[in-house]
Amino acid sequence: MNSKIYESDFLVIGSGIAGLSFAIKASESGTVNIVTKKKDTDSNTNYAQGGISSVLADDDSFDNHIDDTIIAGNFLSKKSAVEVLVKNGPERIRELIEWGAEFSFKNGPDGKSFDLGREGGHSHNRIVHAMDLTGKIVEEALLKKAAEITSIKMFEDHTAVDLLTQHQLGEKKCGNDRNTTCYGAYVLENETKSVDIFKAAVTIIATGGAGNVYLHTTNPSIATGDGIAMAYRAGALVGDMEFMQFHPTAFYEEVQDGRALLISEAVRGEGALLYNSKGERFMEGVHDLKELAPRDIVARAIDKELKRLGDKHVFLDISFKDPDFLIKRFPFIYAMCLKKGVDFTKEPIPVVPAAHYLCGGIITDLNARSSIENLYVAGESACTGVHGANRLASNSLLEALVFSHQAFLHSSGYVKKNKGRTILPDFPKWDKEGTFDYEEWVLIKHDINEIKSLMWDYVGIVRSNLRLDRAYRRILFLEEEISDYYRRSTISSKLVQLRNMVTTAKLIICGAMTRKESRGLHFNTDYPDINDDMKKCAVQCSNAGIQMKNLDDIRF
Ligand code: FAD
Numbered sequence: 353m354n355s356k357i358y359e360s361d362f363l364v365i366g367s368g369i370a371g372l373s374f375a376i377k378a379s380e381s382g383t384v385n386i387v388t389k390k391k392d393t394d395s396n397t398n399y400a401q402g403g404i405s406s407v408l409a410d411d412d413s414f415d416n417h418i419d420d421t422i423i424a425g426n427f428l429s430k431k432s433a434v435e436v437l438v439k440n441g442p443e444r445i446r447e448l449i450e451w452g453a454e455f456s457f458k459n460g461p462d463g464k465s466f467d468l469g470r471e472g473g474h475s476h477n478r479i480v481h482a483m484d485l486t487g488k489i490v491e492e493a494l495l496k497k498a499a500e501i502t503s504i505k506m507f508e509d510h511t512a513v514d515l516l517t518q519h520q521l522g523e524k525k526c527g528n529d530r531n532t533t534c535y536g537a538y539v540l541e542n543e544t545k546s547v548d549i550f551k552a553a554v555t556i557i558a559t560g561g562a563g564n565v566y567l568h569t570t571n572p573s574i575a576t577g578d579g580i581a582m583a584y585r586a587g588a589l590v591g592d593m594e595f596m597q598f599h600p601t602a603f604y605e606e607v608q609d610g611r612a613l614l615i616s617e618a619v620r621g622e623g624a625l626l627y628n629s630k631g632e633r634f635m636e637g638v639h640d641l642k643e644l645a646p647r648d649i650v651a652r653a654i655d656k657e658l659k660r661l662g663d664k665h666v667f668l669d670i671s672f673k674d675p676d677f678l679i680k681r682f683p684f685i686y687a688m689c690l691k692k693g694v695d696f697t698k699e700p701i702p703v704v705p706a707a708h709y710l711c712g713g714i715i716t717d718l719n720a721r722s723s724i725e726n727l728y729v730a731g732e733s734a735c736t737g738v739h740g741a742n743r744l745a746s747n748s749l750l751e752a753l754v755f756s757h758q759a760f761l762h763s764s765g766y767v768k769k770n771k772g773r774t775i776l777p778d779f780p781k782w783d784k785e786g787t788f789d790y791e792e793w794v795l796i797k798h799d800i801n802e803i804k805s806l807m808w809d810y811v812g813i814v815r816s817n818l819r820l821d822r823a824y825r826r827i828l829f830l831e832e833e834i835s836d837y838y839r840r841s842t843i844s845s846k847l848v849q850l851r852n853m854v855t856t857a858k859l860i861i862c863g864a865m866t867r868k869e870s871r872g873l874h875f876n877t878d879y880p881d882i883n884d885d886m887k888k889c890a891v892q893c894s895n896a897g898i899q900m901k902n903l904d905d906i907r908f
């Protein structure tokens with residue numbers, strides 16, 4: 353196989369909101385290669401519904417948004433990161449509009465003011481949206497803008513496999529003390545199976561989340577934790593992995609094939625109510641904000657109702673509102689529900705929680721730098737510290753925008769300063785050879801299903817020591833088996849993802865076992881209370897194990 357060598361100033365891994373918005377800006381300072389493992393639109397971003405939170409209303413303030421984020425995060429968020437997030441919001445939204453994103457407006461005194469929506473945990477209306485298709489509109493605008501820039505080159509159907517660091521050159525790896533430098537990545541051309549070398553002065557991981565390590569998820573199939581697993585293998589610090597967010601309202605189907613349809617929190621923002629099978633509004637006794645309580649609380653309350661009554665789903669009802677308004681406000685959800693046989697203007701929607709968003713990831717500082725030199729991370733793959741133990745609704749797209757901007761500011765300085773002076777080392781050609789047989793696909797599929805089921809059954813909304821111990825034992829066995837299979841097989845995109853899924857699942861389990869308390873999205877029946885000794889981040893490193901640390905104390 354003739355593998356190729358590419359070189360650019362910036363290598364962007366992933367073409368969602370984080371990768372694209374970084375690439376557009378970075379192209380002002382140098383050449384940019386974007387690798388993305390499927391088509392350019394395949395991303396969580398493309399499915400985002402509710403919107404992007406930002407302080408834009410006259411009666412709102414940065415302090416309100418900061419407080420809401422920290423309260424939703426169960427007081428584990430890193431305040432300095434939350435401040436960067438919130439204060440940069442309005443500027444980043446304006447930029448998106450300049451790049452062509454068309455959000456929903458309503459007539460205000462000036463004739464055109466944002467139609468700001470409301471979602472769980474927000475004290476004010478601050479969700480900028482494009483009907484219920486925010487992600488699609490944003491992704492399209494970013495792709496169009498990126499396509500106009502000649503210094504950006506997009507490589508679709510290219511799966512990043514491993515980061516290029518001195519480790520591949522035989523040197524010791526120690527990412528936790530910045531002795532490791534990233535020079536790009538080995539990238540698989542899915543079709544030809546050639547593994548190419550993509551060298552770059554600066555690399556940014558923007559590979560999104562990992563919902564697919566769970567049986568039921570709102571995420572599309574690309575979300576397999578690739579960037580996090582890759583960075584972890586290279587020695588980067590990873591944290592907060594135990595905080596997997598379960599969205600309370602995914603459409604319930606007897607047989608779930610592929611990703612679950614999300615019923616946006618914005619539907620509850622417009623007044624939708626939750627009922628159990630007895631017709632009771634169970635959120636009333638749970639939280640002052642009822643249906644609009646933060647997500648961890650609503651998801652756990654639904655889980656409790658399902659277990660209490662032995663039901664498979666609860667109901668979300670908005671049929672009491674004007675049908676014309678509902679169809680205009682939620683055209684996508686309306687059409688998708690109709691396809692599945694539910695007209696939500698007339699009847700309630702059956703809903704269940706599903707894995708939705710990974711709050712943890714690769715630990716980054718306020719400049720989006722990871723613990724590995726010249727490796728930046730933005731979007732769902734990053735652990736900026738913003739979300740703490742539970743992400744506030746619609747803070748994810750915002751985080752991706754704000755921290756990819758921070759990454760651009762910091763890394764472009766480095767690239768400009770070193771223009772013409774950066775000599776990237778020569779890396780050996782990919783030498784992993786094996787005998788992958790397509791009949792063996794059944795082995796990969798079985799392992800994927802096993803990971804998904806064990807994570808769903810043992811590391812879900814409610815956890816216990818017994819369940820976590822079981823999950824840990826099984827994941828270690830799977831990890832060994834998969835790593836052996838990976839070594840012996842010819843490389844394929846599916847195999848690369850399986851290897852990353854097992855690592856990501858293990859990181860989630862290890863984080864959960866270390867956190868001996870219940871906080872936010874992590875609820876363990878053996879430690880049902882908050883423990884202030886645990887008001888830290890479970891930091892994991894492939895060469896240094898796992899330690900509870902304050903994110904503010906981690907300096908790069
Ligand atoms: P993504 O958009 O997921 O992009 C990741 C990219 O990396 C993809 O292009 C993927 O193909 C690529 N990739 C992955 N692995 C590799 C690899 N090994 N090699 C090469 N490429 C790779 N958040 C909000 O704030 N508001 C919302 O309204 C909202 N609604 C949501 C609705 C749904 C149904 C879902 C699933 C999520 C929603 N979220 C929302 C969360 C939000 O959409 C995501 O967190 C955000 O889009 C992540 O952006 P990203 O750029 O980090 O990753």
Ligand code: SIN
Nearest residue numbers: 401402616617745746
């Ligand atoms: C939704 O529309 O409910 C998703 C919003 C989010 O994930 O922040």
